[in-house]
Amino acid sequence: MGAKSRIEWTEATWNPVTGCTQVSPGCAHCYAKTFAERFRGVSGHPYEAGFDLVLRPERLQQPLGWRRPRMIFVNSMSDLFHEDIPFSYICQVFEVMSSAHWHTFQLLTKRSQRLAELATQLPWPENLWIGVSVELQRWVSRADYLRQVPAKTRFLSCEPLLGPLELDLADIHWVIAGGESGHRARPMNPAWARSIRDQCLAARVPFFFKQWGAYDEAGLRRGKGAAGRILDGRTWDALPPASSTPKPDKGAGWVAQPALSL
Numbered sequence: 437m438g439a440k441s442r443i444e445w446t447e448a449t450w451n452p453v454t455g456c457t458q459v460s461p462g463c464a465h466c467y468a469k470t471f472a473e474r475f476r477g478v479s480g481h482p483y484e485a486g487f488d489l490v491l492r493p494e495r496l497q498q499p500l501g502w503r504r505p506r507m508i509f510v511n512s513m514s515d516l517f518h519e520d521i522p523f524s525y526i527c528q529v530f531e532v533m534s535s536a537h538w539h540t541f542q543l544l545t546k547r548s549q550r551l552a553e554l555a556t557q558l559p560w561p562e563n564l565w566i567g568v569s570v571e572l573q574r575w576v577s578r579a580d581y582l583r584q585v586p587a588k589t590r591f592l593s594c595e596p597l598l599g600p601l602e603l604d605l606a607d608i609h610w611v612i613a614g615g616e617s618g619h620r621a622r623p624m625n626p627a628w629a630r631s632i633r634d635q636c637l638a639a640r641v642p643f644f645f646k647q648w649g650a651y652d653e654a655g656l657r658r659g660k661g662a663a664g665r666i667l668d669g670r671t672w673d674a675l676p677p678a679s680s681t682p683k684p685d686k687g688a689g690w691v692a693q694p695a696l697s698l
Contacts, residue, residue, distance in 0.1 A: 444646050444665065445612055445675075446509040446542055452496050452529050453514040454482070454522060455489040459546050462571035462596055465620050468513045469576045471621040489520055496528055510543040517547040523554060534561045544569060544593055548581035555585040565610070565676065567591035583607045589676045595646055596621075600628045605639040610676040615649025617660040623651040629667060642674030 455472065457466070469487040476486030498506060510516060511534070516526060533541045544567045545551055551568070560566075566587045568578040571594065582590050589609045594601060596616030605694070615633045616626030619626050629645060636643035648663035665671055 439508060441512070443509060443512070443682060444673075445507075445551065445644050447506040449509045449512040450495070450499055450531075450541075451511055451513045452492050452498075452514060453489065453511055453518070453525075454492060455485070455487045455694050456514050456518060457489070460569075460571065460575055461598060462575075463620050465616060465622075466598075467618060470618065472513065480566065481583065489518060491521070491525055491539050492605070493528075493603050498533055499532055499539055499541075502536075504537065504581050505538045505540070505563070507540045507542060510541050512623075515545050515547055516555070517545045517550045519547070519550060525556070526554065526560065530558050532565075534559050537561065537563055539563060542591075546578070548578035552581040552584040557561060560585070560587045562588045565589040565591055566637075567612075569595070569612075569635070570591045570601065570603075571596055571693055573601055576601065578601060579604060579608065591676065594632055596649065597624045597628050597632070600625070601632060603635055605630065605635065605641045608639075608641055610644065610674075612644045612646055613644030614649060614665075615663075617649045619650075621650035623655060623657075624649060626653050626655075626667075633667065633672060642676055643672050644674055645672040 440446060454466070472483040472487040475481045475483035478484055487615050516529060540685055541564045543564060546569045548568045564587060566582065566585055567590065568582045570576055572580055579592060590607060591601065591612065592608055593609035593612045595612060595614035597613055611632060613629050616622050631645050633645065645667045647660055647665045649660060650657055650663065652658045652663040
């Protein structure tokens with residue numbers, strides 16, 4: 437588990453599975469694959485097998501040892517609903533999330549159809565947020581599968597945002613948007629991000645703008661750090677409404693914004 441994640445909308449990461457396979461254009465420049473493949477063949481390294489799918493049962497109990505409540509991104513280096521992960525193992529992951537009730541778990545998948553197929557066989561504790569990635573209009577149907585899941589909090593991650601999106605936000609409780617980073621990053625049109633923000637405001641759905649990515653608001657390639665995450669003069673850091681939700685600890689200067697600003 438990562439004790440301190442640099443991902444803007446979470447605090448820590450937990451990877452009871454690592455490795456994955458590509459399913460859509462958003463996977464093309466996967467940061468996790470790029471990182472893992474650097475260590476392929478390095479004897480004894482956790483990513484000795486590169487980005488091949490590997491179950492990590494020795495990591496299953498890790499969240500239970502973290503006593504301070506925190507937001508935990510589940511499988512930042514994989515996809516729990518990958519077709520090669522046994523249902524019995526998914527159940528074990530869900531059992532841990534249910535037991536570690538003082539944390540908030542954020543689980544994101546691109547395999548929305550398998551998610552929907554298994555949803556009625558899984559427990560859905562209130563401390564589990566479930567989301568799907570939507571990077572292009574072609575993939576907005578993932579949100580339809582997500583709506584079939586009996587979870588209290590459902591969210592969309594529109595990152596890397598690769599085109600304009602018209603979203604149906606019924607029964608969606610949070611939306612993240614952001615551009616792609618990395619040396620092969622594809623630019624994000626600022627109009628795409630503004631449109632998602634405006635759709636969220638109109639539907640009264642909390643909106644989180646994660647980053648511009650490699651290209652800034654003017655379309656200049658500057659790198660993630662320099663491009664920043666200011667959209668129209670401010671940050672957009674809204675979270676789903678939940679009084680018990682811990683706020684990501686990003687140090688001095690990180691300020692959570694109101695859920696809505698109309």
